[in-house]
Amino acid sequence: MVTKQLDITKEHCPMTFVKTKIELSRLQPGDLLEVLLTEGEPLENVPRSATEQGFRVLEIIHVKDDIHKITIEK
Amino acid sequence: MNTSEKKKLSIISFSGDFDKLVAAFTLASGSAAVNYEVNIFFTFWGLNAIKKKKGRSFTGKGALARIFGFLMGGVNNVPLSRLNFLGASPGLMTFLMRKRNVATLKELIEASIALNVNLYACEMSMHILGMTKDDFIPEIKSVIGVANFLQYSEGGDRIFI
Numbered sequence: 001m002v003t004k005q006l007d008i009t010k011e012h013c014p015m016t017f018v019k020t021k022i023e024l025s026r027l028q029p030g031d032l033l034e035v036l037l038t039e040g041e042p043l044e045n046v047p048r049s050a051t052e053q054g055f056r057v058l059e060i061i062h063v064k065d066d067i068h069k070i071t072i073e074k
Numbered sequence: 075m076n077t078s079e080k081k082k083l084s085i086i087s088f089s090g091d092f093d094k095l096v097a098a099f100t101l102a103s104g105s106a107a108v109n110y111e112v113n114i115f116f117t118f119w120g121l122n123a124i125k126k127k128k129g130r131s132f133t134g135k136g137a138l139a140r141i142f143g144f145l146m147g148g149v150n151n152v153p154l155s156r157l158n159f160l161g162a163s164p165g166l167m168t169f170l171m172r173k174r175n176v177a178t179l180k181e182l183i184e185a186s187i188a189l190n191v192n193l194y195a196c197e198m199s200m201h202i203l204g205m206t207k208d209d210f211i212p213e214i215k216s217v218i219g220v221a222n223f224l225q226y227s228e229g230g231d232r233i234f235i
Contacts, residue, residue, distance in 0.1 A: 012174075017107045021189060025188075049109075
């Protein structure tokens with residue numbers, strides 16, 4: 001099992017969930033992707049689109065200020 | 075992965091303007107990222123976005139077609155639909171996009187390709203300009219007409235940009 005990190009705190013729509021999807025497509029089932037993202041559009045849409053596509057959002061942790069870390073299992 | 079039936083978005087990319095191509099590829103990559111099946115049908119000026127030669131070059135067959143090919147250019151020459159300032163604006167807009175951390179047209183095209191967006195070229199426009207499939211980037215899935223486009227886009231949303 002592999003755990004990869006992705007920082008999309010500087011990205012905007014649609015690259016927030018585009019980069020997440022591209023990174024997920026490179027992983028094997030069971031691998032984890034930790035995504036650093038900001039509040040607002042990314043925090044609302046990235047976990048939701050991951051769940052809709054059948055991935056599991058394991059946790060969402062507040063890191064600091066408006067930055068959160070979500071862990072997605074492929 | 076969820077294997078339930080996919081939603082579908084089909085874009086007719088007609089204009090070939092920088093800003094409208096940004097809109098088309100933003101919608102395409104964003105929709106593909108949330109698991110839509112996405113088709114883009116490039117027709118007329120839209121073909122400039124998918125030419126293999128990204129700058130100005132005499133592509134096509136026949137003198138007139140080659141002049142048109144040169145004047146139209148490739149994806150590096152596409153004009154802004156408004157305030158083009160003799161071709162200076164797309165470069166300025168790309169500079170602003172980079173500065174503000176917004177994906178550039180090049181990045182949006184690359185993302186769309188990485189997410190397996192289906193790219194199709196219009197057969198009729200290709201013939202008018204004396205071009206062949208070899209004049210387009212290899213990611214072009216095939217050269218199709220209206221009947222195929224209707225078939226591929228059936229059951230989904232169709233938009234014209």
